[in-house]
Amino acid sequence: LLRWNELRYRKKGLPPGTMGWPIFGETTEFLKQGPNFIKNQRSRYGNFFKSHILGCPTIVSMDAELNRFILMNESKGLVPGYPQSMLDILGKCNIAAVHGSTHKYMRGALLSLVSPTMIRDHILPKVDQFMRSHLSNWQNHVIDIQQKTKEMAFLSSLKQIAGIESSSTAQLFMSEFFKLVEGTLSLPIDLPGTNYRRGFQARKVIVNILTQLIKERRASKTKDVDILNCLLKEEENKYKLSDEEIIDLIITLAYSGYETVSTTSMMAVKYLHDHPHVLEELRKEHLAIRAKKKPEDPINWEDYKAMKFTRAVIFETSRLATIVNGVLRKTTKEMEINGFVIPEGWRIYVYTREVNYDPYLYPDPLVFNPWRWLDRSLESKNYFLIFGGGTRQCPGKELGIAEISTFLHYFVTRYRWQEEEGNKLVKFPRVEAPNGLRIRVSSY
Numbered sequence: 305l306l307r308w309n310e311l312r313y314r315k316k317g318l319p320p321g322t323m324g325w326p327i328f329g330e331t332t333e334f335l336k337q338g339p340n341f342i343k344n345q346r347s348r349y350g351n352f353f354k355s356h357i358l359g360c361p362t363i364v365s366m367d368a369e370l371n372r373f374i375l376m377n378e379s380k381g382l383v384p385g386y387p388q389s390m391l392d393i394l395g396k397c398n399i400a401a402v403h404g405s406t407h408k409y410m411r412g413a414l415l416s417l418v419s420p421t422m423i424r425d426h427i428l429p430k431v432d433q434f435m436r437s438h439l440s441n442w443q444n445h446v447i448d449i450q451q452k453t454k455e456m457a458f459l460s461s462l463k464q465i466a467g468i469e470s471s472s473t474a475q476l477f478m479s480e481f482f483k484l485v486e487g488t489l490s491l492p493i494d495l496p497g498t499n500y501r502r503g504f505q506a507r508k509v510i511v512n513i514l515t516q517l518i519k520e521r522r523a524s525k526t527k528d529v530d531i532l533n534c535l536l537k538e539e540e541n542k543y544k545l546s547d548e549e550i551i552d553l554i555i556t557l558a559y560s561g562y563e564t565v566s567t568t569s570m571m572a573v574k575y576l577h578d579h580p581h582v583l584e585e586l587r588k589e590h591l592a593i594r595a596k597k598k599p600e601d602p603i604n605w606e607d608y609k610a611m612k613f614t615r616a617v618i619f620e621t622s623r624l625a626t627i628v629n630g631v632l633r634k635t636t637k638e639m640e641i642n643g644f645v646i647p648e649g650w651r652i653y654v655y656t657r658e659v660n661y662d663p664y665l666y667p668d669p670l671v672f673n674p675w676r677w678l679d680r681s682l683e684s685k686n687y688f689l690i691f692g693g694g695t696r697q698c699p700g701k702e703l704g705i706a707e708i709s710t711f712l713h714y715f716v717t718r719y720r721w722q723e724e725e726g727n728k729l730v731k732f733p734r735v736e737a738p739n740g741l742r743i744r745v746s747s748y
C-alpha cells in the first residue's frame with residue numbers, strides 16, 4: 305500500500321518527500337512525533353517537501369524566502385487553507401473564508417476597529433477595567449491559570465465588543481464559545497455527540513445572541529463606543545457590513561484573539577515563575593508605572609508604550625513556547641513554486657516553528673532571555689513570523705500585546721505565586737496544560 309501510494313503521487317515536478325498510507329497519509333507520525341517528524345523529513349528532503357497530513361496532500365515549507373513569497377502572493381492563488389470544520393463553524397463571511405476584494409474589505413473594517421487610536425481611546429480603558437476586576441481576590445487560593453487566562457481572553461474581548469462582562473448572557477456566550485472553539489479543531493463529522501456537531505450548534509446559539517444584541521442596540525441608540533456600536537453606526541462608517549457579516553466579524557475577532565492571547569499569558573506566567581531574575585526586572589517596570597499613579601488610576605496608552613521589557617517578555621514567550629507553529633495556505637490552481645509543480649487544492653504548511661530556534665538568529669535559542677528583544681529591530685526582521693506575514697499579517701497584534709501587558713501589570717503588582725506539583729505541559733500540536741496549570745497565589 306505504501307509503495308502504491310508513493311507511485312500514485314510520483315507525478316513529475318512535485319517536491320521530494322513521502323506520502324505515507326492511503327487516506328491517513330503521515331498524520332499519525334506527524335501528531336505523535338510532532339516537530340521531530342518535520343525535522344527528520346527536512347534532513348532527508350530539504351526545506352520544501354511533500355507529505356500527506358490531516359487529510360490533505362501537503363507541502364511543508366521551511367524556506368524563509370519561499371515562505372515570504374507564499375504569504376505575499378494570495379492574489380496568485382495561495383489562499384488560506386484552514387480545515388473545513390473551522391470554516392463551517394466560523395461562518396462563510398469569516399476572514400479566513402474570504403479572498404480578494406471581499407477579504408480587503410472585511411480586513412479594512414476589522415483594522416478600523418482595532419487601530420492604535422481605537423485602542424488608546426476606547427479599548428485600553430475597557431481592558432484595564434476588566435483586568436482589575438478579573439484579577440481580584442486571587443490571593444490565598446490555588447487557581448488554574450490556564451482556565452483563568454482562557455476566561456480572561458474571551459471575557460475581555462466580549463467587553464470590548466459589546467460592553468458585556470459578568471451577566472448571564474456573558475456566561476452563556478462563554479460556554480457556547482468554548483464549544484465552538486473545540487468544534488473548529490475537530491474532524492468534520494456531523495454525528496450526534498461529536499465535537500463538530502456541538503460546535504455547529506454552539507454557533508447557532510451565538511448567532512442568536514448576537515442577532516438579539518444587534519436588535520437591542522438598534523432600538524436603544526446608546527452612544528457607548530464599543531466594537532458593536534462602531535459596526536452599526538452606518539452614517540460614520542466607511543465600511544458598511546450586512547448583519548451576517550457583522551456577526552461573522554465579531555466571531556472572527558473573539559476567535560482569533562482567544563487561544564493566542566490566553567496561551568501566551570499562561571506561558572508568560574510559567575516562564576516568569578521559572579526565571580525569578582526576569583520576574584524581578586518585569587516587576588520593577590510595573591512598580592515604576594504604579595508609583596506614579598493613584599491606586600484607582602488606569603493603565604493608559606503612555607504607560608503601555610513605556611512597557612518595553614514587558615513587550616520583550618511577551619515576544620520571548622511567543623518565541624520559546626511557539627504558540628503558533630505556522631500558517632496554512634492552499635492552491636486554487638496548479639502553480640509553479642521554486643521550480644516544482646504544486647497541484648490545485650494542495651495545502652501548503654508555512655511552518656515557522658524552527659525559525660524560532662535557529663541559533664544564528666537567536667543565540668542560545670533554548671534560553672528564556674527577553675533582553676534579546678530590547679533591540680526593537682528584531683521585530684521588523686523578515687524571519688519574524690510570530691504574527692504571520694504578508695497580506696494576512698495579524699491585525700490584532702497591538703491589541704493582543706496590550707491585553708497581555710495589562711494582565712501582567714495587575715498580576716505581578718498584586719501577587720506572588722508558586723507552581724503546584726504535578727502540572728504537565730504539552731507543546732504540540734497546541735501548547736496546553738491537559739490537566740490545568742495550578743498555582744498557589746499570595747498577595748505581593
Ligand code: HEM
Nearest residue numbers: 399560561564565568628631690691692696698699700704
Ligand atoms: C499574542 C497574540 C496573537 C498572536 C500570536 C496572533 C497570531 C496571528 C497569526 C500568526 C496570524 C496569521 C494567520 C494566517 O496568516 O493565516 C494572525 C491573523 C489574524 N489575527 Fe492574530 N494573533 C494574536 C492576537 C490577535 C488578536 C487579539 C486579534 C483580534 C483582533 C487577532 C486577530 C487576527 C485576525 C482577524 C487574523 C486574520 C487576518 C487576515 O486573514 O487578514 N489576533 N494572527
